[in-house]
Amino acid sequence: VRYPISFMQRALAALLIVFSAVVLFWRLDGSYLWRDEGTTAVWARLMAESGDWIPWVYDREKQQLLVQAADGHDVNSKLLPAMQSYMQFYVVGASFALFGADEWSARFPLALLGAVTLFVLWRLGRAMFGSSAWALAPPGLAATSIFFLHAARQSRYYVIVILGASLLLLEIYRYLQRPELASTRGFYVRLGAIGFLIYFSNYVSFVSSWTALGLFVLLTRDRAFIRGFLTLCALMAPPILVEFFTLHAEFASTFPPPVEQPLHEVYQAALVRRMRDYWRALPIVLLLPAAVWLCWKRATLSAPAKALAVIAAALPLLGFFVLGNDFLALSPAAFWPFALLCLAMPLALLLAWASLRNPGPWAQIALFAGLLMVVSPLLTIAAAKDKTSPRHYYQILPAAMLVCSLAAAGVAKRNQGAGVALLAGMMIWPNLDYMMGGTDEVVQRQYLNDKSYNGPLIDYFRQHLRPGDRVAFLRNVKGMPMYFYFPEMRWVGLLDIDAPYNQKFRGRIPDDQFDSDADADWYVFWDPRDEVAKAFSEERYEKVWEYEHEGLLGFWEWGQAPYKRQYAVWKRKGLER
Numbered sequence: 001v002r003y004p005i006s007f008m009q010r011a012l013a014a015l016l017i018v019f020s021a022v023v024l025f026w027r028l029d030g031s032y033l034w035r036d037e038g039t040t041a042v043w044a045r046l047m048a049e050s051g052d053w054i055p056w057v058y059d060r061e062k063q064q065l066l067v068q069a070a071d072g073h074d075v076n077s078k079l080l081p082a083m084q085s086y087m088q089f090y091v092v093g094a095s096f097a098l099f100g101a102d103e104w105s106a107r108f109p110l111a112l113l114g115a116v117t118l119f120v121l122w123r124l125g126r127a128m129f130g131s132s133a134w135a136l137a138p139p140g141l142a143a144t145s146i147f148f149l150h151a152a153r154q155s156r157y158y159v160i161v162i163l164g165a166s167l168l169l170l171e172i173y174r175y176l177q178r179p180e181l182a183s184t185r186g187f188y189v190r191l192g193a194i195g196f197l198i199y200f201s202n203y204v205s206f207v208s209s210w211t212a213l214g215l216f217v218l219l220t221r222d223r224a225f226i227r228g229f230l231t232l233c234a235l236m237a238p239p240i241l242v243e244f245f246t247l248h249a250e251f252a253s254t255f256p257p258p259v260e261q262p263l264h265e266v267y268q269a270a271l272v273r274r275m276r277d278y279w280r281a282l283p284i285v286l287l288l289p290a291a292v293w294l295c296w297k298r299a300t301l302s303a304p305a306k307a308l309a310v311i312a313a314a315l316p317l318l319g320f321f322v323l324g325n326d327f328l329a330l331s332p333a334a335f336w337p338f339a340l341l342c343l344a345m346p347l348a349l350l351l352a353w354a355s356l357r358n359p360g361p362w363a364q365i366a367l368f369a370g371l372l373m374v375v376s377p378l379l380t381i382a383a384a385k386d387k388t389s390p391r392h393y394y395q396i397l398p399a400a401m402l403v404c405s406l407a408a409a410g411v412a413k414r415n416q417g418a419g420v421a422l423l424a425g426m427m428i429w430p431n432l433d434y435m436m437g438g439t440d441e442v443v444q445r446q447y448l449n450d451k452s453y454n455g456p457l458i459d460y461f462r463q464h465l466r467p468g469d470r471v472a473f474l475r476n477v478k479g480m481p482m483y484f485y486f487p488e489m490r491w492v493g494l495l496d497i498d499a500p501y502n503q504k505f506r507g508r509i510p511d512d513q514f515d516s517d518a519d520a521d522w523y524v525f526w527d528p529r530d531e532v533a534k535a536f537s538e539e540r541y542e543k544v545w546e547y548e549h550e551g552l553l554g555f556w557e558w559g560q561a562p563y564k565r566q567y568a569v570w571k572r573k574g575l576e577r
Helices: 007-025 036-048 087-099 102-129 133-143 146-152 157-179 179-183 185-201 205-221 223-247 265-281 284-296 301-322 324-328 332-344 343-353 362-389 395-413 414-433 440-449 453-464 477-483 501-504
Strands: 470-472 522-526 541-550 564-573
Touching: 007 102, 007 133, 007 146, 036 102, 036 477, 087 102, 087 157, 087 179, 087 185, 102 133, 102 146, 102 157, 133 395, 133 414, 146 395, 146 440, 157 179, 157 185, 157 205, 157 362, 179 223, 179 343, 185 205, 185 223, 205 223, 205 362, 265 284, 265 301, 265 332, 265 362, 265 414, 265 522, 284 301, 284 343, 284 395, 284 414, 301 332, 301 343, 324 395, 343 362, 343 414, 395 414, 395 541, 453 477, 453 541, 453 564, 470 477, 470 541, 477 501, 477 522, 477 541, 477 564, 501 522
Parallel strands: 470 522
Antiparallel strands: 522 564, 541 564
């Protein structure tokens, strides 16, 4: 739908710009850094302060190891990050070099990249909808989504992946408008740059995104594109493989760790939990019926395809009536046939797409976005099993925003009011999960100026901790943000002395970095799970402080009791403070 740019459209654009600036940048320092943010910030600060711009996890000057896990999985034999990609450390490290190290400077560069992402989504909207107000739909869906803001307002890599996926969607849409681009070198240079951006942000996201892109390229049947894409992959493979096997292979070869559960139970739990998150994050309850209706209008569907389409439109409604625990309780004989039935959702749309005689750019970009939305989580779950997190496939967000925009605009072609109402519903839906968990609600706490999560412990340490005090944390990952705020402490007992992986570090780092020789002045037990402090005993330490905080709940947890977390501080007896 194309209209001349009116005063109302300009007003909507101005309103979106102001709204986006507020939700992206307001109160970035409203909460202390949470667990994983602490990891990014600590390694980035060490990199910036050392001046060599290599993200070491070991401070050679202080002989201080800085790792997340007692089993050592996040550090390789070179004392560099093994689990995580490196782009985030350079982004945050550059900010620290410019502005100093604090919460605001840790988060600001990522929020700025969030603003760049909104601009890219607007460019994508302009490419698809021209001067119509619908061009504001993709950035509007992003700016109003708590999931996008959750990614953009943290000192983590998440929004860089979203930016890369948005650029990828824009570049592919340009190709769909001008297929002759497949014969130009510049097109593959841009695709390669986008691929490297995603890879160096999160290699897991890259694998699933590039797989989805490869499937799409094959489905185009464009020989020039297929030949060019394969050549591009061949050129990208050597640097990627060298980087991966040099830095990440030690971690990847041991992840995920083995579990005693039967494999089918592990996958059942992973699928149920991640699909629950998927259902809440993406408005598929609205999107699938709209997409099926549009396909019914345009495509020539066979009887089986129509049956699949009806199933696809109805299946998401089960989420209102059946809880995740109900699916977990199903026997394998009942769960796996149901899981296969869920494939009716993408299969119905794929069959409808295949029945189109001459799919235009809208239909083709919807296919690519749909592949991103389906392949990314499934491939990640297949590899990471129960360790999969939605943070591993944030590339589905811009893909979903594109498809939602197309669906709403398609409905609006037939009924403008219905299309606008559908778009509004799609904006509202993700925010029903406004207190989404998984990161201690850090972004929501920023808006609320709520420091109750780790603020009390920081306040306690400010009163009682002295430079050089030896502190051990169970778990290490909880110690990362504490070290960001108290770099003058001596962090001890980080590595499990009995873990086979950690034997390579013996003799290379001080003995007090292992849990058997911690000799700590303080122990902080903070959600320790099954970890044990080998050098701790109640005969040598006394509990001096403990604190309990409640999690924040959203719409889907309405009426439930909030989860509670505790941490306790133990001081060595005889230590005067």
